[in-house]
Amino acid sequence: MVAMKTKLVTSLISLLALSGPLQADTSAPAGPALEDKRLELFILHSACNAALEANRLSQADHMQCNGVYVTLKLSFLEDVSLEQYLSARGSVRAEMNQRAFLAYRTWIETTNPYKRAQQRFASKALVEA
Numbered sequence: 001m002v003a004m005k006t007k008l009v010t011s012l013i014s015l016l017a018l019s020g021p022l023q024a025d026t027s028a029p030a031g032p033a034l035e036d037k038r039l040e041l042f043i044l045h046s047a048c049n050a051a052l053e054a055n056r057l058s059q060a061d062h063m064q065c066n067g068v069y070v071t072l073k074l075s076f077l078e079d080v081s082l083e084q085y086l087s088a089r090g091s092v093r094a095e096m097n098q099r100a101f102l103a104y105r106t107w108i109e110t111t112n113p114y115k116r117a118q119q120r121f122a123s124k125a126l127v128e129a
Contacts, residue, residue: 043117045065076103
């Protein structure tokens with residue numbers, strides 16, 4: 001079971017790498033497409049956490065999972081790109097990280113992505129049945 005979860009995480013990470021990093025588009029309002037991408041990143045982040053708890057991530061996968069988490073958090077900051085975050089140093093980067101984390105936590109508390117992820121998997125199973 002754990003090996004299957006690790007293969008799933010590795011596959012999801014590969015798919016994420018193919019789609020490229022999420023960048024908040026400051027020229028357009030956040031809409032369903034951005035929320036869908038956030039939910040996908042949240043599901044991937046949750047899978048990464050499960051694999052990490054089982055101690056089944058390689059160093060490379062661990063770094064990719066960290067990138068997923070950073071990308072997810074930064075998706076809530078319209079004024080900070082991934083490049084800006086990665087090039088920031090010290091207190092500037094810490095402030096960006098803190099704002100991103102607080103926005104992410106607010107999203108968790110207000111949208112209940114756990115339930116939305118379950119609904120997505122349930123509806124997908126109905127369509128495929």
